[in-house]
Amino acid sequence: MKILTVVSARPNFVKISPLLREISLHSNIEHILIHTGQHFESNMNDVFFKLFNIPKANYELEISGGTPSNQIGRIITKAEKIFLDEKPDWVVAVGDVNSTVATSILARNLNLRLAHLEAGLRSFDETMPEEINRIITDRLSYLLFAPDKFAVKNLKTEGIDESKIKFVGNIMIDTLDMMKEEAMKINTLADYNLSEKTYALVTLHRPSNVDNPSRLRSLLNALTNTAKQYGLKMLFPMHPRTKENLGIDGIKAIESQKEWIISKPLDYLESLSLLLRSRLVITDSGGLQEETCVTGIPCVTVRSNTERPITLVENGGTNRLAKTIEEIPEIIKKSLNSEAVPFRPELWDGRTAKRIIKLLNEQR
Template identity: 45%
Template sequence: MKKVLHIVGARPNFMKVAPIHRAISERGALQQCLVHTGQHYDVKMSDVFFTDLGMPAPDIHLGIGSGSHAEQTAKVMLELEKVFLAQKPELVSVVGDVNSTLSAALVAVKMHIPIAHVEAGLRTFDNRMPEEVNRILTDRISDLLLTPSADADANLIREGLEPSRIRLVGNVMIDSLLGAREQALKLSTLKDLGLSPRAYAVCTLHRASNVDDPKVLSGLLSALVHVAQRLPVVFPVHPRTRKRLGELGLSSTLERTPGLRLVDPMGYLEFLSLTSQARLVFTDSGGLQEETTVLGIPCLTVRENTERPITVDVGTNQVVGTDPARIQQAADRIIDGHEKKGRVPDYWDGRSGERIARVYEEFLGVATPRLAAV
């Protein structure tokens, strides 16, 4: 059987790979190998997601850990070259825009192994973001470009990439969300935190542009404090953000702020239970912009741009930047009942993993009739 080698490295990757891995297993036409680079190595940021998503343990764990962009990319490349030589895959499947994604693509292209990029074509048009550089370079050298929405197709064609390489398959991360939502809602997360449905906000912050600049971070936190005066705010703190809060001496002040609840990072199901019942979400995460659109939860993206404009065009997302006054104003409107309504984008239907499995089979010449086409 021809072999597909999946690369995961950081928390956002797991929700995207799980439905693809499951669909390929169910169809039974391809062999699979799951490689975890260990770019995220904290149990709450990584290992627990495999359990929550029903994924098998990785076949190979590289244990790369943290480091600068150059250091992390180089370490992953060195180790993946050994893996590719030993495994001899016919296709390397990468997802998203983390350093492990680009590292795997660079190693594969130099070894003449075909590459499939899931979530291709997303753009902020801001090359100051390391994720944007990873996206552009990965798309340029990939053989299959699997897009979540029509705007991503348009970006790739505008950049001169051949339409024959592009497949609109929908948002595979939504497969995970729809498959896990019922189970997540059975958890006692809200009860344990003393919350009521639709009566609290959730915040996540992790991007360097937000948490590494003391002025920007302080402004964002002041906006949260304002909102916490009207609505409880639950803030699962990313390790990077926790470190910065400690360095700036802000941790104890925030923990004493009425209405603001700092908690440790959560597993996938626990966090989905929290976000799916929120009144409002603040985030600088790309994935949460998509999830809140499907869940119908108002989302305020505290960035100056987004690589997921469809969540703004048709979904519940608003890009509000990092100005505290603007964030506070937008939050107040939502709390007062003037929230943005949206709809679920096309092909975000929970069947993207099946579409991707079928594309892989066709590309490798091993299409199976076991399941109907989607």
């Protein structure tokens, strides 16, 4: 059996690592890896391939920059001959980024069997490019690997053939379980003059939060004031998009506040190490909502919605939504004053990759 996957953005590497490890245990499976280059500087490629022990890609498309539509079109154009030459038994689309939907459209146009890893997630906000990518990919897939019961329900509600829906659990947690022990061995707190449980780990990169300079300044001001109130440090690994939108003067203004510590973007292991030692996570990332849920770290998601409702406090998790900037102080207060305990939803057991490969083998 031949499986073809396409990776691009950082979350793809986190999700595909356990899958590749499981594939390596099956002598009957040949794996073809295409790397698009989306979202990465060349030096970051090597970091992620090495960190997750991912073999060198069979094909490099070297696509970066451009609008989402432009990226999708170029991926389809460059990958078409590869798909035709390789003739995979399964094409696995990963997550919800531009390469995901490009992979899906191309696979179906070539009449190749398509499986979607992380199917059924819905924010119900179609202004988000990721939401459109999810919907399209799910509609085109022959197998839909859903991470939780909410995702399964969404797919059924949308009329997806139930025989195609496979509840397999969350592959991000496979990676977390593999890397957690290693993450605890490294301790970079001294690099930032921090001690455990005295800081919030902050990540912001969504266009809705960082592309409007006025909103971004208001958001950071709200976090600064809250940090002062609770004596927290704010450790802020700054995403390139956020850095560009803040500009030199904006970054200097933040760095002048003693509550803030600005760092370079972190690799997965560094990020996990700092997450595990933090008092609180403030984010607009999807993956961090899941990781804080399983590790029992309070999480404030600066968004009006989430495609991962299973992580919310009302469903047993540690995640609260700050839907407006005005809500941020109160939501942080609740998060700091409430007990947060680790919560593992059903099948978030570190065996998702095994279930996926078993299903692909059975239906080849």
